Amino acid sequence: xxxxxxxxxxxxxxxxxxxxxxxxxxxxxxxxxxxxxxxxxxxxxxxxxxxxxxxxxxxxxxxxxxxxxxxxxxxxxxxxxxxxxxxxxxxxxxxxxxxxxxxxxxxxxxxxxxxxxxxxxxxxxxxxxxxxxxxxxxxxxxxxxxxxxxxxxxxxxxxxxxxxxxxxxxxxxxxxxxxxxxxxxxxxxxxxxxxxxxxxxxxxxxxxxxxxxxxxxxxxxxxxxxxxxxxxxxxxxxxxxxxxxxxxxxxxxxxxxxxxxxxxxxxxxxxxxxxxxxxxxxxxxxxxxxxxxxxxxxxxxxxxxxxxxxxxxxxxxxxxxxxxxxxxxxxxxxxxxxxxxxxxxxxxxxxxxxxxxxxxxxxxxxxxxxxxxxxxxxxxxxxxxxxxxxxxxxxxx
Numbered sequence: 001x002x003x004x005x006x007x008x009x010x011x012x013x014x015x016x017x018x019x020x021x022x023x024x025x026x027x028x029x030x031x032x033x034x035x036x037x038x039x040x041x042x043x044x045x046x047x048x049x050x051x052x053x054x055x056x057x058x059x060x061x062x063x064x065x066x067x068x069x070x071x072x073x074x075x076x077x078x079x080x081x082x083x084x085x086x087x088x089x090x091x092x093x094x095x096x097x098x099x100x101x102x103x104x105x106x107x108x109x110x111x112x113x114x115x116x117x118x119x120x121x122x123x124x125x126x127x128x129x130x131x132x133x134x135x136x137x138x139x140x141x142x143x144x145x146x147x148x149x150x151x152x153x154x155x156x157x158x159x160x161x162x163x164x165x166x167x168x169x170x171x172x173x174x175x176x177x178x179x180x181x182x183x184x185x186x187x188x189x190x191x192x193x194x195x196x197x198x199x200x201x202x203x204x205x206x207x208x209x210x211x212x213x214x215x216x217x218x219x220x221x222x223x224x225x226x227x228x229x230x231x232x233x234x235x236x237x238x239x240x241x242x243x244x245x246x247x248x249x250x251x252x253x254x255x256x257x258x259x260x261x262x263x264x265x266x267x268x269x270x271x272x273x274x275x276x277x278x279x280x281x282x283x284x285x286x287x288x289x290x291x292x293x294x295x296x297x298x299x300x301x302x303x304x305x306x307x308x309x310x311x312x313x314x315x316x317x318x319x320x321x322x323x324x325x326x327x328x329x330x331x332x333x334x335x336x337x338x339x340x341x342x343x344x345x346x347x348x349x350x351x352x353x354x355x356x357x358x359x360x361x362x363x364x365x366x367x368x369x370x371x372x373x374x375x376x377x378x379x380x381x382x383x384x385x386x387x388x389x390x391x392x393x394x395x396x397x
Contacts, residue, residue, distance in 0.1 A: 005030040009040040009054035026121045037066030049077045051124050056083035071100035080106035080120050141195040150208050154180050157212035158378040162369045170391045174230045175213045176378040202234045214256035216381035225388050233263040238271050238280030248287040262290030285310040314341040318352020325357040335365040
């Protein structure tokens with residue numbers, strides 16, 4: 001196996017020598033250096049690297065501008081950011097990268113310590129070993145194909161468990177859509193949701209997922225498990241003033257229980273008028289459905305919306321969760337949000353939990369429920385039944 005390649009972007013020559021020395025002690029790497037972002041981009045256009053380790057505070061093109069240019073490359077390396085600036089500055093720069101689909105695997109404060117580089121190298125090696133999800137490169141998706149996939153049962157609701165931190169048992173689930181493609185196999189939402197949105201089929205998909213969730217709940221109920229299910233609801237659908245009525249009619253027609261269904265208001269879209277948001281939220285609660293503020297801490301979600309809307313659940317965005325265990329400021333913000341949610345009488349759910357350290361912190365700050373890869377990926381309703389069997393009856397919410 002050829003050595004991993006790392007490009008160090010740093011304007012200070014002594015830092016070049018120092019970083020090269022530390023990295024050479026940690027393994028056999030192909031190391032190259034660049035004095036600024038412009039030189040680094042020239043190197044990246046000439047060859048691929050596994051990792052770019054860049055400073056933020058550089059003359060000429062600064063680190064943030066470099067990250068923005070990095071995103072335009074055909075082959076994007078993993079990124080680690082280092083700086084003597086504040087931790088908040090590092091976090092802000094990482095959000096620039098992440099929102100441009102550049103994977104950030106490390107944030108390192110200067111002066112750079114050997115332990116920080118060792119953790120970065122471990123993360124890089126894990127990153128290289130972990131296979132990337134296979135996405136179809138030339139899949140031609142048209143409206144007819146999507147409608148056919150929905151009607152034929154190829155688009156399926158899979159379920160990711162939510163576990164109680166009080167007793168460690170599964171107490172709820174989130175329905176997430178998967179496409180069982182006859183040629184591509186199991187396709188994740190990133191491969192087809194943009195087409196769903198482009199052809200304005202989000203409401204059609206909502207009915208498909210809702211029906212499958214109700215059927216799954218009935219199967220679990222027959223085995224002795226009462227499991228509430230959350231379903232994503234694009235917020236712009238609240239522009240339809242009778243949506244709550246139609247949802248209630250649909251659920252009752254399929255023998256579902258409104259109180260066992262929670263709609264998560266997503267931030268991928270906004271209503272034409274904010275009054276439609278509040279009206280739709282109120283009417284969903286009047287009909288007996290649960291209501292969740294999804295991705296709190298991201299996008300336009302605000303404290304005003306949280307305290308003014310009749311939510312029953314608060315879901316904390318994974319960006320807050322995944323940065324909490326090594327960032328004191330973010331951990332304090334997380335604890336404050338959880339405390340506020342509990343004071344408002346909401347069930348607080350942390351999503352995107354991936355490490356035992358994150359889980360331990362969430363337990364310490366009294367979060368109600370967690371979901372994420374550490375608990376389980378989304379699975380079919382039959383596999384979810386096996387998870388229920390392993391965890392025993394869900395008696396606490």
